[in-house]
Every structure is written in structure tokens, then in C-alpha cells.
Amino acid sequence: MTGFITIFQREIARFLKVIVQTVITPFISSFLYLLIFGVSLGEQMQVHQGVSYLSFLIPGLMMMGLINNAFQNASSSVVSSKFSGDLEDLRVAPVTDQEIIWAMSLASLVRGTIVALITYSVGALFMYYRQGEWLMVAHPLTTLFFVVMAGLIFGMIGISIAFWATTFDQLSAFSAFILLPLTYLGGVFLSIEHLHPFWQAVSKANPLLYLINGLRYGILGVSDVNVWTAAVISTIGFVVFFAVAKFSLKKGSFQRW
Amino acid sequence: MNLPLEISNLRKAYKGGTVDAVKGVTFTVKPGEIFGLLGPNGAGKTTIISTITTLEKPTSGSVQVFGVDVQKDPLFTKRQIGVVHQEVITSGFFDVEEILTFHSGYYGLRNNKERIHFLLEKLSLFEHRHKKVKQLSGGMKRRLMIAKALVHNPKLLLLDEPTAGVDIRLREDLWRFVEELRNDGMSILLTTHYLEEAQQLCDRVGIINLGSLVELGETKAIIRQYTHKKIRVVLTEKHLLQSEYLREVIGKEYLFVVPQNKTLGEFLSEVTIPTALIQDIHIEEGDLEEAFLKLVSRKDVQVPL
Numbered sequence: 250m251t252g253f254i255t256i257f258q259r260e261i262a263r264f265l266k267v268i269v270q271t272v273i274t275p276f277i278s279s280f281l282y283l284l285i286f287g288v289s290l291g292e293q294m295q296v297h298q299g300v301s302y303l304s305f306l307i308p309g310l311m312m313m314g315l316i317n318n319a320f321q322n323a324s325s326s327v328v329s330s331k332f333s334g335d336l337e338d339l340r341v342a343p344v345t346d347q348e349i350i351w352a353m354s355l356a357s358l359v360r361g362t363i364v365a366l367i368t369y370s371v372g373a374l375f376m377y378y379r380q381g382e383w384l385m386v387a388h389p390l391t392t393l394f395f396v397v398m399a400g401l402i403f404g405m406i407g408i409s410i411a412f413w414a415t416t417f418d419q420l421s422a423f424s425a426f427i428l429l430p431l432t433y434l435g436g437v438f439l440s441i442e443h444l445h446p447f448w449q450a451v452s453k454a455n456p457l458l459y460l461i462n463g464l465r466y467g468i469l470g471v472s473d474v475n476v477w478t479a480a481v482i483s484t485i486g487f488v489v490f491f492a493v494a495k496f497s498l499k500k501g502s503f504q505r506w
Numbered sequence: 507m508n509l510p511l512e513i514s515n516l517r518k519a520y521k522g523g524t525v526d527a528v529k530g531v532t533f534t535v536k537p538g539e540i541f542g543l544l545g546p547n548g549a550g551k552t553t554i555i556s557t558i559t560t561l562e563k564p565t566s567g568s569v570q571v572f573g574v575d576v577q578k579d580p581l582f583t584k585r586q587i588g589v590v591h592q593e594v595i596t597s598g599f600f601d602v603e604e605i606l607t608f609h610s611g612y613y614g615l616r617n618n619k620e621r622i623h624f625l626l627e628k629l630s631l632f633e634h635r636h637k638k639v640k641q642l643s644g645g646m647k648r649r650l651m652i653a654k655a656l657v658h659n660p661k662l663l664l665l666d667e668p669t670a671g672v673d674i675r676l677r678e679d680l681w682r683f684v685e686e687l688r689n690d691g692m693s694i695l696l697t698t699h700y701l702e703e704a705q706q707l708c709d710r711v712g713i714i715n716l717g718s719l720v721e722l723g724e725t726k727a728i729i730r731q732y733t734h735k736k737i738r739v740v741l742t743e744k745h746l747l748q749s750e751y752l753r754e755v756i757g758k759e760y761l762f763v764v765p766q767n768k769t770l771g772e773f774l775s776e777v778t779i780p781t782a783l784i785q786d787i788h789i790e791e792g793d794l795e796e797a798f799l800k801l802v803s804r805k806d807v808q809v810p811l
Contacts, residue, residue, distance in 0.1 A: 255611025263599050333639075334595040338654070341559045342612035343584035503561065505593065 252344035253352045260356030264322055271322075271360055272367065275314050279368040282310055283375045286438060294439075300471055304384060307372035308465040309437035311365040312399060316432060316460070317424075319361035319400045323353050323407030324420055331411070331505060340503040350408060350494045357404025362396055384468070391476065392467030398483040399460045405487075405494040412501030431457045436465075441473045456486055508573030510586075510662045510693035511535035511558065515567035518553050527553045529717040530567065535662070535693050540684065542708030542725070543697040544794075546802055550717040551697040552592055555666045558695075559589050571662060585613060588660030592667045592697075594647045595654075596639045602626070602650055603635040606657055613658035625653040628683070645676045652680070656687075663687065665696045669703060681707055705729070705794040715802040725794065730766045732800050733792020737762040737770075739779060740786040749777040758785075766792065 264271045283306065291302035330336035339349060373384040386392050414420050435457030441449050452458055453474070463479035466472035472479070511534060518528040528550040535541040543551050556562035558569050560580050569576045571583040597605060603622065610618035626632040629649040634642060642650065648668065655663060665684070669677045677700075684707060688694055698704055704711055705725060712722040721728055739747075739760045747760055751773070754761040764773055770789070 251614040251616055252612050254616075255608055258611070259600075259608045262604070266599050329598070333597045334591070334593060335597040337561060337591065338595065338609065339612065340561055341584060341587075341589050342609070343581045343614070344612050345581070 250348075252342070253348040256339075256344065256349060256352035257356055260322070260326060260353055261359060263326060264356070264360050271318070272363065275318065275364040276367050276371065279310050279314060279371050282306070283372055287372075287375060288379060300469055301376075301380060303372075303376055303379060304469060305440070305465070305471075306438065307369065307376070307384060308468045309461055310372065311368045311468075312395075312457075312461045312464045313432050313437050314364040314368050315361035315396060315399050316403045316457070317428070318364045319354075319357040319403035320407040320424070320428065322357040322360045323404045324411040324414075325407075326353065326356075327408060327411030328414060328417065328420060331502075334505040336503045337505060346495055346498040349498060350405065350491070353408055354401045354404030354494070357407060358397060358400030361400040361403070365396060386468050387470035388467045390467075392464060394480065395460060395463035395467055395483065398487055399464070402460075402483070402486050402490050405490040408494045409490065409497040409501075412497040412503075415502070431455055432461075436461045436473055456482060459483060460486075507537070509534050509570075510537055510572060511541075511695060512570040512573075513554070513558075513567070514570075516554065516557060516564050516569060517566045518550075518557060518562060519565045526565070526717055528557075531712075531714065531717070531719050532567075533712045533719065533722055535695050536710075537693055538688060538691055539709040540688050540694045540696060540707050542704040542711040543695060543714060544699065544701065544704050544711055544798060545697075545714035546699065549714045551714060552666055554714075555589070555664050555695075555697065558664060559587060560584070585658065586661045587664060588655035588658065588662070589664045590651050590655045590666060590668050592670065594644075594651060596647070598638065598640065601636050601638055602631060602642070605639070605650070606653060609654050610657045615658060618657060621657060621659065622653075625656055629653050645672055648672055648676075648680075652683075661692065663692050663694045665694060665698075667698055668696070669698065669700060677703070701793070701795040701798050711794070713798060713801050720801050721797075728797050729792055729794055732797035733766060734796075735764045735766055735768070735792065736790040737764055737773065738788040738790070739784065740788075741779075741783045742785045743783060745780065745783055747777060747779060751777070 283303070287303040287306045291306065294302040327336065369384070376382065376384045410420060410423050434452060435455050436452065441452045441458070444452065459474060459479040459482040462472040462474045463476060463483060466476045466479070513534070514532050516528055516531045517526055519526045531550070531554065543554065545551050553562060557564050558571070558576060560576055563577065571586050574582050576583045600608065603626070606622045606625070607618065610622065623632065626635055629652060631646060631649055631653065634646060639647060639650065652668065669680055672680065681703065684694060684696070696704070696708060708725050710723060711725050711728060713720050739762065741758045741760070744758055749762060751762040751764050752760060753763050762773070762777070
């Protein structure tokens with residue numbers, strides 16, 4: 250247990266040391282997204298009934314920031330430890346793989362949640378300024394559920410990939426070729442209702458669609474997919490990636506690059 | 507009582523490797539001793555350390571720490587062990603004290619400030635405790651590695667070439683510290699290729715070459731067995747000396763290479779040297795380096811276990 254608490258504290262302390270990356274960057278990027286997409290383009294966009302494009306966009310951006318930061322927190326922690334060699338310390342110390350996975354993915358969740366909260370606050374201010382109303386959370390528990398799921402799942406994905414990775418390229422390949430397209434096509438910026446039925450079917454195969462829409466349901470009360478389906482798929486994702494992370498720690502490499 | 511470390515028939519083959527990195531090595535570390543594992547680069551020393559710490563899994567054979575197999579109950583064995591890795595670890599985010607605090611936490615120690623400060627003092631790092639690793643000199647980094655290995659007061663300390671690239675004064679400080687730890691009851695496994703270091707520190711040594719132990723025993727006994735005494739006799743004028751031990755004559759200097767078990771008295775009575783002509787006699791005892799070179803260059807070596 251002490252091992253778990255220590256790794257968790259270490260992970261939190263680590264991202265607080267690079268606070269510009271963790272807090273300021275998402276602040277600027279969500280500000281820009283909201284300004285360009287939400288405000289400028291948003292006036293011509295139609296989404297769900299009774300929901301402005303600006304408010305539609307906010308949960309999507311929250312989830313995007315959450316996923317990216319959770320993934321990056323875990324993966325860059327592992328990879329930088331591989332570089333400096335202190336990952337071997339973890340293997341040599343009496344801590345279990347479970348402790349490492351839980352501590353790292355919970356810390357990823359914390360960082361992701363901070364970013365999501367920043368995005369929410371920036372978005373809420375935009376909405377108040379543009380539409381004169383505060384963005385209220387429609388279903389707090391549902392919101393919490395999807396935030397926790399997404400943070401843990403992507404923390405675990407980050408751990409898994411970083412333990413297998415033997416170069417930085419492999420890590421950025423995952424971000425660029427898998428994570429980025431899946432988030433952009435997962436309904437962050439648009440509702441799949443507007444797509445051709447063929448592309449709607451393709452989108453439904455994208456697991457990120459369910460996390461993004463789950464959170465959107467939690468905050469706005471509207472979603473492209475059934476919220477229960479989204480919850481089940483997220484839970485399955487959580488179980489699967491926990492198993493993958495355990496496997497990666499067992500078989501992956503703690504060795505220095 | 508269970509031995510701090512018991513390695514039996516350890517074999518390690520790497521994937522894709524044509525030969526085994528470690529080929530059936532057996533040795534023990536006794537309580538309170540400094541055991542030296544010596545060998546040229548690539549002999550398999552670090553692989554053996556890695557199997558003790560479970561960084562590597564043995565292909566066959568077993569490693570037991572205080573009677574417990576490291577593969578069966580790694581949480582127990584890891585708690586008994588402190589490791590100083592060969593390569594310096596340079597975690598960039600935290601300062602010296604933070605690193606040691608986190609490291610204590612990995613070993614289940616939440617409030618370890620007293621021990622950490624004791625080690626920092628002991629290793630002359632106290633005034634550098636708020637520096638990042640990259641601000642430390644090479645020697646300080648080494649000492650930090652040693653402090654890290656000792657935060658949880660391990661019973662078995664593994665030192666993998668702790669003095670590589672360390673200047674002579676610091677090396678001697680570290681030796682003194684290692685001896686102090688031993689005197690406090692710690693058992694120590696040291697790998698090194700500084701033979702002077704091994705000769706001074708180690709009670710027993712195992713000499714390893716190409717993955718096999720070629721000799722194992724008390725340091726002094728090995729030196730005695732594999733080295734010769736060199737006796738250099740300087741005469742006041744040239745004189746014909748005859749002896750099976752005579753190796754070299756340079757002017758008035760005569761070099762004899764004599765087995766260790768022959769006393770000086772026996773030697774002098776066998777080689778009749780006119781006493782009046784003797785200007786000087788220098789005796790050089792053999793050292794571990796000589797024994798080591800003899801052992802690792804033998805092609806026909808059979809493992810004598």
C-alpha cells in the first residue's frame with residue numbers, strides 16, 4: 250500500500266513540476282478551439298435540437314483533453330523513466346505490478362480531470378459571454394463515471410504502450426496514427442447524425458465515440474448513442490485495458506534505453 | 507541459519523544469443539562477508555545481479571535470498587536487498603532528497619527522514635540535498651546511488667561496479683564505507699574489475715569468465731595458489747648465480763620467481779649467494795591481478811566445483 254501511495258504521489262509531483270505543459274497548454278488550446286470552432290464557425294452549425302454548437306463542443310473538448318493528458322501522463326512518465334533508468338528501480342523495489350498500474354492510472358486520471366475542468370471552465374465562460382447562461386451539468390454522476398473511466402482507461406493504455414515501446418517514435422506513432430484520428434472521428438466536433446449511414450456505422454465501431462458521447466450525455470443530457478451502451482462499452486474497455494496493462498508490465502521491458 | 511545469498515546452478519540464455527550468458531554458476535554469500543564477483547567485461551556479472559533482483563529470469567537454476575527463492579516470493583527477497591546499479595540513474599524531475607524519500611516509499615517506509623539525513627551526512631551529500639541529479643558531479647551521483655540502495659537498511663547489498671569511473675580518493679572513501687557497512691553486519695556482493703579493490707575488500711572472491719566460475723575461494727588463498735613471490739636480489743658486483751627460479755638478469759640485478767609456499771630462508775639456503783655481495787633484496791608478493799590474469803587466460807579451464 251505504501252508503494253502505491255508513493256508512486257501516486259511521485260506521479261502527481263512529476264506533472265506538477267511541468268505545470269506549464271499540464272495546465273497552461275490545455276488552457277490555451279481549449280480557448281483556441283472554442284474561439285475558432287465554437288464561436289466563429291459555430292453560428293452556422295446545427296446539431297441536436299435545442300443545443301447550441303458551442304455547448305455541444307464543450308464536453309467533446311473536455312473528453313479530448315482528458316484522454317490525451319491521461320495517455321500522455323502515464324506514457325511519458327514511463328518513457329522518461331526508461332530514459333533515466335529509474336524504471337529499473339521500480340522493478341527492483343518490492344512493489345507489485347498492480348500497485349504500479351493503479352498508482353499511475355489514477356495519477357493520469359487526476360491530470361486528465363484537471364484538464365477537463367479547465368476546459369469546462371473556459372467553455373462555461375465562453376457560453377456565458379455568448380449566450381448569457383451558465384453551462385450546468387445535467388447528470389453529475391454520469392459525468393463522473395465517464396471521466397473516471399476515460400482517465401483510467403487511457404492511463405492504462407499509456408502504461409501498456411510505454412512498456413512495450415522501444416523508441417519514442419513508437420509512442421508518437423500511436424498518438425498520431427491511432428489516438429488522434431479516433432478522437433477527431435469520435436464525435437468531438439460533430440454529431441454522427443449528420444453523417445451518411447455508412448459512416449455512421451463506421452463511427453459506431455470507434456470506441457471513443459462512446460466515451461465522448463457518454464460525457465456529453467452527462468453534461469448536456471443529449472448523446473448520439475444510448476448512454477447505457479456507452480457505459481457498458483466503457484466498462485469493457487476498462488477491464489480489457491487493465492488486463493493489457495498487467496500483461497505489459499509482466500512481459501514488457503523495465504530496461505533502460 | 508539461512509545464507510544471505512545462495513545461487514545454485516544458475517544458467518541464463520538470452521533470446522537470440524548463441525551462447526549462454528551464465529552457464530551453471532554456483533556460489534553463496536555468507537553472513538557479514540564481502541564477496542567479490544570478478545571477471546572481465548561481458549563475463550556475466552551484471553546478468554547474475556539482474557537475476558538476483560528479478561530484472562532477469564533465470565533460464566534454469568535457482569537464486570535464494572535468506573532461504574527464499576527470488577522467483578517465488580520476490581516481495582520478500584526484494585525487501586532484503588539493496589542494489590547499486592552499474593549505470594548511473596539520472597531521474598530529471600526530482601532533487602536528491604525527494605528521490606530518496608520516494609525510494610523509501612517503494613520499500614514501505616513513509617517517514618524515513620532520519621535515515622535519509624544520516625545517509626546524506628555519511629556520504630557527504632547533505633549540502634547537495636536540494637540539487638537535481640544532473641547538477642551533481644559524477645562522484646556525487648555514485649554516492650546518491652549508494653544512498654538509494656541503503657534507505658531501507660537492507661541485509662544484503664549488491665554493488666555492481668560501484669567505483670567505475672570514480673577518482674581514487676573517492677574510491678577509497680567508498681571502500682571504507684563498504685567496510686563499515688560490513689562491520690555493521692551487512693552481507694555484500696561486489697562486482698568489480700578493479701582487482702586492487704577486490705583484494706583489499708573481499709573476504710572471498712569468485713572469478714568468472716565467459717559465464718562460468720573459474721575459481722572460487724578465499725581471496726588470500728587464491729592469491730597464494732595462483733601467484734609467485736618475486737625476489738629481486740641486487741649485488742654489489744656481477745656474480746654467477748644458478749637456480750631454477752632465476753628468470754632474469756639485468757646488470758647486477760637478479761630476478762627470481764619463487765612459489766608462494768617457499769620461505770625466504772629455504773630460498774636463500776638453496777641459492778647460495780655470497781652474503782658479502784648482497785646490496786639489497788626486494789620481495790614482491792603476488793597480487794590478485796596476477797592470479798586473475800592467470801585464471802581468465804587459461805584456455806583449458808575446468809570448473810573446479
